[in-house]
Amino acid sequence: MSVLVLAEHGNAQLDEATARAVSAALCLGNDIHVLVAGKGCHDVALAAASLDGVSKVLVAEGESLANQLAEPLADLIVAQSGGYDAIVAASTSTGKNVMPRVAALLDVMQISDVIAIDGPDLFRRPIYAGSIVQTVRSKDPKRVLTIRASAFRPVGQGEAKPIETVEVAPSSSLSTFVANAVAVSERPDLTSARIVVSGGRGMGSADNFETVLAPLADTLGAALGASRAAVDAGYVSNDLQVGQTGKIVAPDLYIACGISGAIQHLAGMKDSKVIVAINKDAEAPIFQVADYGLVADLFEAVPELKGTLASAT
Amino acid sequence: MKILVAIKRVADPNVKVRLRSDGSGLDLAAVKMTMNPFDEIAVEEAVRLREAGIASEVVVVSVGPEKATETLRTALAMGADRGLLVRTEATTEPLAVAKALSAVAGEEQPALILLGKQAVDDDCNQTGQMLAAKLGWPQATFASQLTVNGDRATVIREVDGGSQTLALALPAIVTADLRLNEPRYASLPNIMKAKKKPLEERQPSDYGLVIEERLEVVRLEEPPTRAAGIKVKSVAELVERLKTEAGVLA
Amino acid sequence: MIHADDGSLSQEQRMMRDSCRAFVDDAVTPFIRSNWQREWDMSPGERLPRSILEGAETIGVRTLGVPEAYGGVDLERETEVRTFALISEEIARGDSGLADKLVQNWKVSILLREFAPKHLQDKWFPRLLADPQFLLAHCLTEPRGASDRWLPYNVPEAAMHTKAVLKDGHWVINGRKQFISNGFDASLYVVYANTDTSVGMLQGTSSFLVPRDTPGLTVTKCNETMGCRFMNNGELVFEDCRVPADHLLVQNTALGSAGQYFRAGKIIQAAKNLGVGVACFERTADYVQNYVQGGRILIKHQAVALRLADMATRIEAVRALIERASRAVDEGHPDMDVLCNMAKVYASEEIMKVATHALELHGGNGAMLEFGIEKLFRDAAIFLHMDATVDVSRMKIIKTMFPATAGKYAGPEN
Numbered sequence: 022m023s024v025l026v027l028a029e030h031g032n033a034q035l036d037e038a039t040a041r042a043v044s045a046a047l048c049l050g051n052d053i054h055v056l057v058a059g060k061g062c063h064d065v066a067l068a069a070a071s072l073d074g075v076s077k078v079l080v081a082e083g084e085s086l087a088n089q090l091a092e093p094l095a096d097l098i099v100a101q102s103g104g105y106d107a108i109v110a111a112s113t114s115t116g117k118n119v120m121p122r123v124a125a126l127l128d129v130m131q132i133s134d135v136i137a138i139d140g141p142d143l144f145r146r147p148i149y150a151g152s153i154v155q156t157v158r159s160k161d162p163k164r165v166l167t168i169r170a171s172a173f174r175p176v177g178q179g180e181a182k183p184i185e186t187v188e189v190a191p192s193s194s195l196s197t198f199v200a201n202a203v204a205v206s207e208r209p210d211l212t213s214a215r216i217v218v219s220g221g222r223g224m225g226s227a228d229n230f231e232t233v234l235a236p237l238a239d240t241l242g243a244a245l246g247a248s249r250a251a252v253d254a255g256y257v258s259n260d261l262q263v264g265q266t267g268k269i270v271a272p273d274l275y276i277a278c279g280i281s282g283a284i285q286h287l288a289g290m291k292d293s294k295v296i297v298a299i300n301k302d303a304e305a306p307i308f309q310v311a312d313y314g315l316v317a318d319l320f321e322a323v324p325e326l327k328g329t330l331a332s333a334t
Numbered sequence: 335m336k337i338l339v340a341i342k343r344v345a346d347p348n349v350k351v352r353l354r355s356d357g358s359g360l361d362l363a364a365v366k367m368t369m370n371p372f373d374e375i376a377v378e379e380a381v382r383l384r385e386a387g388i389a390s391e392v393v394v395v396s397v398g399p400e401k402a403t404e405t406l407r408t409a410l411a412m413g414a415d416r417g418l419l420v421r422t423e424a425t426t427e428p429l430a431v432a433k434a435l436s437a438v439a440g441e442e443q444p445a446l447i448l449l450g451k452q453a454v455d456d457d458c459n460q461t462g463q464m465l466a467a468k469l470g471w472p473q474a475t476f477a478s479q480l481t482v483n484g485d486r487a488t489v490i491r492e493v494d495g496g497s498q499t500l501a502l503a504l505p506a507i508v509t510a511d512l513r514l515n516e517p518r519y520a521s522l523p524n525i526m527k528a529k530k531k532p533l534e535e536r537q538p539s540d541y542g543l544v545i546e547e548r549l550e551v552v553r554l555e556e557p558p559t560r561a562a563g564i565k566v567k568s569v570a571e572l573v574e575r576l577k578t579e580a581g582v583l584a
Numbered sequence: 585m586i587h588a589d590d591g592s593l594s595q596e597q598r599m600m601r602d603s604c605r606a607f608v609d610d611a612v613t614p615f616i617r618s619n620w621q622r623e624w625d626m627s628p629g630e631r632l633p634r635s636i637l638e639g640a641e642t643i644g645v646r647t648l649g650v651p652e653a654y655g656g657v658d659l660e661r662e663t664e665v666r667t668f669a670l671i672s673e674e675i676a677r678g679d680s681g682l683a684d685k686l687v688q689n690w691k692v693s694i695l696l697r698e699f700a701p702k703h704l705q706d707k708w709f710p711r712l713l714a715d716p717q718f719l720l721a722h723c724l725t726e727p728r729g730a731s732d733r734w735l736p737y738n739v740p741e742a743a744m745h746t747k748a749v750l751k752d753g754h755w756v757i758n759g760r761k762q763f764i765s766n767g768f769d770a771s772l773y774v775v776y777a778n779t780d781t782s783v784g785m786l787q788g789t790s791s792f793l794v795p796r797d798t799p800g801l802t803v804t805k806c807n808e809t810m811g812c813r814f815m816n817n818g819e820l821v822f823e824d825c826r827v828p829a830d831h832l833l834v835q836n837t838a839l840g841s842a843g844q845y846f847r848a849g850k851i852i853q854a855a856k857n858l859g860v861g862v863a864c865f866e867r868t869a870d871y872v873q874n875y876v877q878g879g880r881i882l883i884k885h886q887a888v889a890l891r892l893a894d895m896a897t898r899i900e901a902v903r904a905l906i907e908r909a910s911r912a913v914d915e916g917h918p919d920m921d922v923l924c925n926m927a928k929v930y931a932s933e934e935i936m937k938v939a940t941h942a943l944e945l946h947g948g949n950g951a952m953l954e955f956g957i958e959k960l961f962r963d964a965a966i967f968l969h970m971d972a973t974v975d976v977s978r979m980k981i982i983k984t985m986f987p988a989t990a991g992k993y994a995g996p997e998n
Contacts, residue, residue, distance in 0.1 A: 031495070088498070091463065091473050114493040118475045121428065121463035130429045130548030133458045143552070148456050149351040153360065156553040195472030196506070199488065199499035216582075241583075249512065259478065259492045259513060266372075266452065266512065268494075274582040284350060291560055295580045297572065302617070304955065309874055312563035312580065315572055325569040330583070348609065364585070368602060404595050411599060519603045521644035522671075523657045525596050562874070 022050025022141060025079075025101060027110035027119070028057040028069050032087065035068035037213050038111035040175030045168040046109045047074045047176070048138035054079055054105070056187075058097055060087035066184050073179035083189040088201070089115045093192035095122035100190060102127060106141075107164040112269075116167045124165040131165045132157060136172040150265040150288040170212060171271040171292065204258050206245075211261065214244030216274045219263055219290070222250035223279020223300065223319060230256050233320060234278060237327040246270065246290075248280045264289035278319045282307025299323065335482070335504075337380040337389045338444035339414065340435050340465075341373035341396050342426075343405040344455040351455075353554055360554065369405045372450025374412075375510040378517035379480060380448050381413035388482050391415050393442060397434045397545075399423050403533060411520035411528035419535045424545045428456075432464035437541035439469060444505065446487065451476050451509040462509035472502040476511040586865055586899055588670060592907070596660070597667055603643045604674035611639040612678030620954050623681075623813040628768055628806040632814045634717060636682065641716040645671060646686050649693030654709035656693070665848050665910040669855035676859025677866075680963040681814030683856045685719060688766045688815075691849045692720035692774055695791075698844050699833045704793060708772060721770035722845065723761040723820060730763070730972075738784035746822065748777035748790060754826040755792055757800070760819070765970075767818025768806040771796050775822070776838055791838035793831045800825030811959075811966030843921075850924035851910045853971040854931035858906060860963050861899045861935040864942035867957065868892065872945055882945065891941045898934040905930050922984045925977040932968045932977075939964035 024046040029036040039055065046053045055069040058081045070078040079101065085093040098119070102108060108123060110116035112134045124131035137145040142159045144166065211217065218238040224230050230251070238245045246268070247261040263270055265288040275293035280286060282298070282305055290296070291310055298311035301318050308314040315322055345351055346366040354361045369377075383389040394409040395418040396402040406417035420434050439447060452459035466473035474489035478497065481488045487502045492511045502508075520528070538545050566572045576583040590598055615622075615636060625631045640646055648668065650656025659667045668690060676683035693712070696705060712718050724730060728745050746759025757777050761767070773794045780788030794801060800823050807817040834841045872882035872892060882888045909923035917923075939961045943950040950957040968974055983991045 090500070091466070091475070095467065114476065114491075117459050118463065118473075121458075121460035122467040122473065124460070125429060125432055125464035125467035128429075130427050131458070131460050131464075132549065133460060146457075147557070149345070149360075150347065150454065150457070151557065152351050153353065154555050154557050155551050156555075157549040158552050160548050160550060195470075196474065196500050196502045199501050201493075201495070202497045202499075204496040253513065258496065259511075260494060260496050265454070265457065274576070274580075285347065295576070295582045296560075296563075297576070302954075303949075304871075308565070309562045310560045313572055313575055314563065314565045315569070316565060317569075322569055326573065329569055329573050366590075366602075404598065407595060408599055408602070519606055519643045520599060521642065522600050522603065522648065523644045523652070523655070525599045525603065526652070526658055528599075529596060562876070 022106045023052040023054065023104060024050050024107045024109055025105040026053060026055045027098065027108070027116065028055050028065060029111050029113050029115060030057065030059060030062060030065040032059045032062045033064065035065045036113070037175055038113055038170040039069060040072055041170040041173040042109050042111045042168055043072050043074055044173040044176045045135065045138060046107070049107050049141060052076055056081065056098065056101060058086045058094055059089070060084060070182045070184050071178050071180070073176040075179070075182050077182055078184045079187045080184055081187045081189050085192055085194065086189065088198040089119070090196055090198060091119045091122050092195045094119045095126060096192045097189060098123045099126045101187060102163065105163070107166065110167050111170045112167040120165055120167050127163055127165065129161040129163050129165050130159070131167070132159060133167050135166050135168045150284050151291065152284070169269055171269050204260050208238060209242065209244045211244040211246055211263070211268050212270055214272055216241045216243035217246045217270055217272045218243045218276045218278065219246035219248065219280060220251055220256070220278050221248040221280030222254060224251055224256055227256045233323050237323050240327050240331050248286045277307050277311070278323055280307050281305045282310065335389050335446065336391045336393065336442065336444045337383060338439060338442055338447045339373070339376050339380045339392060339394045339409065340447065340449045340461065341377060341394055341405055341409055342370045342453045343367050343396065343398055343402040344370045344453055347371060347454045353556055367401065369408055370450050370453045372452060372510050374517040375512070375514050376448040376450050377409045377412050377414060378515045379510060382515065383482060384413070393418060393444070395420065395435065395438050397422065397426055397431045406533055407528050408520050410531045410533070411524040412518060416531065417533035419533070420538060421535050422538055422545045425547055426545065427547055427549060428458050428460035428464055429548060430545045431461050432468050434538060434541065434543055434545070435465050436468040437543060446482065446504060447507050449507070449509045451511050462507050466507040471506050473507045474500050474502055475509045477508050478511050478513045480508055480514065586862055586896060588903065593670065594660070594663065597663070597670055600667065601670055601674055604645060604671050607639060607643045608674060608678030611636065612682060616679055617956065620956060620959070623959065626808070628816045631816070632682065638716045640686060645675065646689050646716065647693065647713055649690040649697060650709055650712065651697055654705070655713045656709070663914055665851050665913045666907070668848060668852050669906055669910045672852045672855040673859035673862065676856040677863045679814055680856060680860050681812040683859065684765055684812050684815035687852045687856065688722060689720045691845050691852065692722050694848060695774055695833065695842065695845050699841055700793065701830065704831065708793070719766045719770045721764050721766035721773050723764050723767065723773050723775045725761060725763045727760055727762050738786045740782060740784060743781065743785050744776060744778045744789055746777040748779050748792060750829065753829050755829060755832060757792065757794070757822040757825040757827065760821050762819045763807065764818050764820060765815055767820055768803060768816035773820070774833065780836055786837070786839050788836055789839045790835045791833040791842070792827050793833055794825065794827050798825055798827060809966060811962035847913045847920055847924050850928050850971060851906060851913060854906050854927040857931045857935045857964060857967045858899070858902050860960055861902065861938040864938050864960050865895050865899055868895065868942045868945050888945055891945055895938045895941045898938050902931050902934050922981055925980045928971060928977045929974050932974045935964050936968060
């Protein structure tokens with residue numbers, strides 16, 4: 022079975038989600054092609070070509086593809102889709118944006134956010150914020166899926182495979198790119214970090230995120246996350262949101278501070294290996310999933326935790 | 335300018351959905367149903383555009399069961415002008431819904447279609463994108479800000495690294511993310527007034543459509559629950575346990 | 585179970601219930617949970633933040649009973665009392681005191697709608713609508729007695745002590761009212777006073793509309809109560825308080841007319857306590873399914889399960905009686921007065937038992953302020969004494985059922 026994997030990248034660098042999507046694609050077949058669509062993305066193509074399990078990389082470059090806009094990208098994928106049994110992308114904001122458009126153009130029902138592949142047409146995916154896992158059988162001749170990156174181990178590096186350039190047909194410019202506002206952070210990426218320190222409404226202010234929580238994250242070399250409540254309150258930007266409709270994370274250690282633990286938040290972090298909760302409300306639902314719960318005022322406990330860890334290293 | 339808003343009736347997201355004890359399906363019999371929260375945001379945005387004089391009419395449409403009329407009424411109570419139910423008791427997959435909405439859009443000729451970015455029951459996050467494909471319209475998903483100016487819309491989208499701004503030529507599809515707005519409640523006086531607003535019911539066959547399923551659900555299961563752990567007494571104990579017991583700290 | 589059966593409600597009722605529940609879950613419950621000391625703020629004017637009533641305004645729940653022409657809510661009259669009950673329960677599920685604050689407005693609005701002349705409606709309904717903090721109060725109870733001594737005994741000796749006399753185009757009111765719900769912070773009062781000392785209460789009591797700033801009216805204190813603490817219960821003194829003659833609502837037969845208020849009021853109040861019971865059950869069911877003791881969650885211990893079953897059963901029984909009584913009021917059934925009093929008694933005592941079980945099943949945590957269970961217990965307990973005590977209500981049941989033998993006047997107490 023041949024599978025086309027959409028590379029996740031920012032033109033300069035290949036995102037780790039791609040290695041995870043390749044890993045998922047390998048559950049379906051062994052002829053894996055990676056499509057790198059963008060502009061000035063030669064390094065990305067090289068990186069993709071050296072992913073273990075990939076047999077070929079297709080590169081499509083053009084002005085219209087520079088920002089991964091859904092309309093030209095979907096047209097490109099559809100144009101390339103002919104010989105493939107399945108098309109796979111990670112459930113990133115690009116994957117979620119473009120793949121349903123691809124599926125509809127191919128008249129295929131997409132399978133979203135796949136967490137396990139049980140056969141060529143059998144997929145497991147969470148529904149109801151992860152309360153239920155459904156296994157679906159696709160009746161479509163071609164499969165279009167997005168996969169939850171945290172559920173698949175990234176493939177390693179392999180021998181470099183051939184890179185092939187594909188033509189980009191002109192696409193009507195239905196939408197135009199205006200600007201990107203990228204949050205710059207020195208910290209590790211939230212979705213791939215080994216440790217995540219998250220704050221909720223209990224943080225009380227944006228200032229407290231910076232002065233109380235960030236030092237702990239930095240001591241641990243951790244990524245910073247947040248609950249929806251904290252994002253809604255304007256304490257941090259939206260790209261830090263962990264939850265059903267935000268980022269799905271599964272780090273080795275997740276430290277939730279001042280997070281009550283709404284089911285929508287749990288959906289984004291409950292696959293973490295070890296969960297720590299610090300909350301002054303002993304009844305907060307977060308304690309029901311925490312391996313280690315500390316009922317305490319986070320404004321005392323978090324600095325103390327930071328101090329203890331800093332002095333130990 | 336006419337705005338079409340597509341809404342879905344879903345199980346209340348505050349309720350934890352479980353399987354029937356015999357494993358034969360979801361136990362939804364006693365679960366309170368509500369409007370998909372992202373769709374509420376879409377309705378709110380449309381109503382605000384009408385209140386600002388930018389839109390002239392807000393039509394809400396749902397592809398779903400007879401009981402979705404109640405969800406449509408709620409949208410009317412929030413301020414939408416007119417409702418349309420494309421009635422089907424079948425499972426509504428996004429592809430089928432997109433086809434039905436595309437047919438409705440053909441009749442209604444809206445300049446803008448707003449949807450929630452995903453339904454919190456099947457968590458698919460597909461319908462808006464599929465509808466855009468079917469209509470050949472531009473799309474802006476995960477919107478956190480929408481500005482309409484003449485025949486163009488500017489949308490700020492929530493994306494992985496931060497945000498992205500797009501300009502779209504109307505007609506277009508916009509799907510709402512959480513922070514687009516804070517939807518109003520359907521107030522009690524407006525609930526009574528909504529009773530008098532028009533709500534039409536159509537069949538998929540009226541549009542020459544058959545609602546079909548492409549995915550067969552072969553199994554449903556509850557994921558293994560995470561057992562609650564222990565409460566530690568102090569930060570010192572926490573650090574000790576993370577090091578020795580959990581082994582996640584060096 | 586536990587909540588109203590969707591099938592028994594109209595589409596509008598379900599939608600209203602949903603809006604109220606969303607408001608409670610989004611605004612009220614988080615406020616109560618995160619501010620458990622706030623109840624004990626001893627400056628009553630500050631106790632409930634203004635934002636909560638402003639939030640209540642977004643669902644339009646303060647102005648039920650105000651005609652649609654004035655911007656209020658015209659409920660379906662055939663099911664009005666049932667709708668009131670449903671909404672009262674939902675708000676009380678978040679906070680009983682807040683519900684009490686709001687329902688006083690509905691009850692008094694009904695009176696105004698039914699009995700106030702148009703010029704008074706034109707004057708006061710718009711003001712009520714315009715200000716989210718505008719509250720109404722109904723002033724009946726006096727230091728020397730309330731329903732305990734008045735209602736069964738329609739004789740001059742048992743009349744109200746507060747008196748009103750018509751003088752130079754004004755009614756001059758003298759007397760004292762106590763235990764008045766919203767008494768401390770209402771902007772407009774409906775005051776009952778004796779206007780004919782020669783006859784019994786039912787023939788000699790009139791009602792007046794008295795604005796808060798009327799000279800001669802003094803709000804003397806806020807009663808610090810054990811429960812429903814976000815509703816400020818107050819005491820009022822009237823000293824030669826002059827209200828214009830046209831502020832008379834009902835002359836001499838005000839208590840009979842007030843049946844409009846009393847019946848709906850009983851149901852609304854009973855439903856409010858039902859909301860407290862529902863909150864007790866929800867919190868307890870959640871707790872016993874998560875709290876582990878002896879290696880298993882509490883609900884697997886039989887003694888716990890049995891009590892929880894008891895709570896559920898009592899709640900359903902109270903709901904059934906309230907439903908029957910409110911239907912009777914909506915339909916004008918001859919038994920409605922008896923049923924209203926029964927609903928009051930049953931909702932008081934059964935929900936008290938529900939709250940007691942909630943306290944028991946939470947163990948030591950139940951007694952702790954920050955768990956919020958002791959608050960529900962207090963809110964349930966105070967209801968035994970609200971809107972007539974349970975024993976007076978029992979008396980009324982019997983006096984209404986057996987008027988010829990049990991309804992006789994037994995003489996004044998002193």
